Amino acid sequence: MRTSMIERKSKETHIKAKLNVDGRGDRARIKTGIAFLDHMIELFAFHGLFDLELDVVCSDTAIDIHHTNEDIGIVLGKAFREALGDKAGIRRFGGAGAPMEATTARVLLDISGRGYFKLNIEEDKVVQLKGKEEYSFTYLEHFMESFAHALGATISVTVQNVSDDVHTNVEAVFKALGLALDQATQVDPRREGIVPSTKGIID
Ligand SMILES: [Mn+2]
Numbered sequence: 001m002r003t004s005m006i007e008r009k010s011k012e013t014h015i016k017a018k019l020n021v022d023g024r025g026d027r028a029r030i031k032t033g034i035a036f037l038d039h040m041i042e043l044f045a046f047h048g049l050f051d052l053e054l055d056v057v058c059s060d061t062a063i064d065i066h067h068t069n070e071d072i073g074i075v076l077g078k079a080f081r082e083a084l085g086d087k088a089g090i091r092r093f094g095g096a097g098a099p100m101e102a103t104t105a106r107v108l109l110d111i112s113g114r115g116y117f118k119l120n121i122e123e124d125k126v127v128q129l130k131g132k133e134e135y136s137f138t139y140l141e142h143f144m145e146s147f148a149h150a151l152g153a154t155i156s157v158t159v160q161n162v163s164d165d166v167h168t169n170v171e172a173v174f175k176a177l178g179l180a181l182d183q184a185t186q187v188d189p190r191r192e193g194i195v196p197s198t199k200g201i202i203d
Contacts, residue, residue, distance in 0.1 A: 002185075004082035008075050012067040014057040019079040021185050023051025032056045032072055034065050036135050036167070037143075040174040041076070047098075048178030052079075065139065073143040077150025084185060087111060092196040094184030098175035103163045105172035107180040108156040113202040115149030117141070120158040140170055152202070153184075 002021040008014070028045040030038045033056045045052040054076070059068040084090065090111065097106040119141050148155045157177075163169050195201055 002083045002085070004079045006075050006079045006082065008071065008078070010067075010071065013059040013071040015059075015071055015075045016053075016055045016057060017075045017079045018053040019083050020051040021080070021083045023049055025049040025051070027051045029053045029055075032068065033059055033061055034068060034135075037065075037069065037072065040170060041072075043171060044174045044178040044181075046178065047175050048182040050178070050182075065134070066142070069139050070142050070146045073146030074150045077147040077152075080151050080181070080185070084111070086195060087202045088193050088195050089187040089189075089191050090196060091184055091186050091188050091191075092202075094180035094182070096176045096179030096183065098172045098179065100168050100172040100175075101163065102161040103168050103172050104160045105169070105176045106158045106160075107173065107176040109177075109180045109184050110154040111152065111184050111202065112154050113152045113197075114154060115145075115152055116154040117145045117148040118156045119144065120156065122160075122162055135166055135170060137166070137169070140173065 004019050006017045025046040025048065028042050030041045030052065032038050032041070032054060041054060054072065056068060056072065061068055092111050094109045095107065097104055119137065121137060144155060144157065157173055159169050159173065
C-alpha cells in the first residue's frame, strides 16, 4: 500500500495529512483554512486520482497566508515522498498540460530526489487575486518550491496566455500538476522492483 500519514507542527502551523497515492480522487477532505487553496488541492487530488485528507489544525493566518501556504506544500511533499518509499518501479517522469479558457499550464516533473522549482510566465503579466483570500503567482511559487523540495522533485511549470484572473491561471497549474504527478508515480510493470535511476537509488 502506497500510503502515508504526516503530522507537522511548528510555532507557525500544525498540519496533518493522510494520503493514498493509488486512490480514486473523489475522496479528498481538504481543510486548509484558505478556501482558494482547498479548491486547488481538491482539483489536484481529483485529477491525480489521489485520496488525500489535509487538515490545518491551526495556523497563523491572522498575519497572512504566507506560512500556511508554504507549510502545506511541505506536508504534501513529505506525504508523497513517504508514500513512494524507495520509488522502485515508478515511472519517475511526468508531463501534462491543462487548458482553462485561453490559458494553458504545462507541468514537467521528475521525482529525481533533488528539489527544484521553476515557474515560467510572461513577467509583465503578474496578476494578483483580490478576494476573500489573496493568492498570487508569488504564493504559487512559494507553495511549489516547498512541495518540490519536500518531495524531492524537479518541477517546471509554464503558464501561457496568462489570464488577468489568477484563479484561472493557478487552477490550470494544479490540474496539470495532478495529471503529471499521477503519471510519474504510476508503477511501470516492466520496471518491477527496479529503482528508476542509473545510480540505483533515488534519495
Ligand atoms: Mn475554479
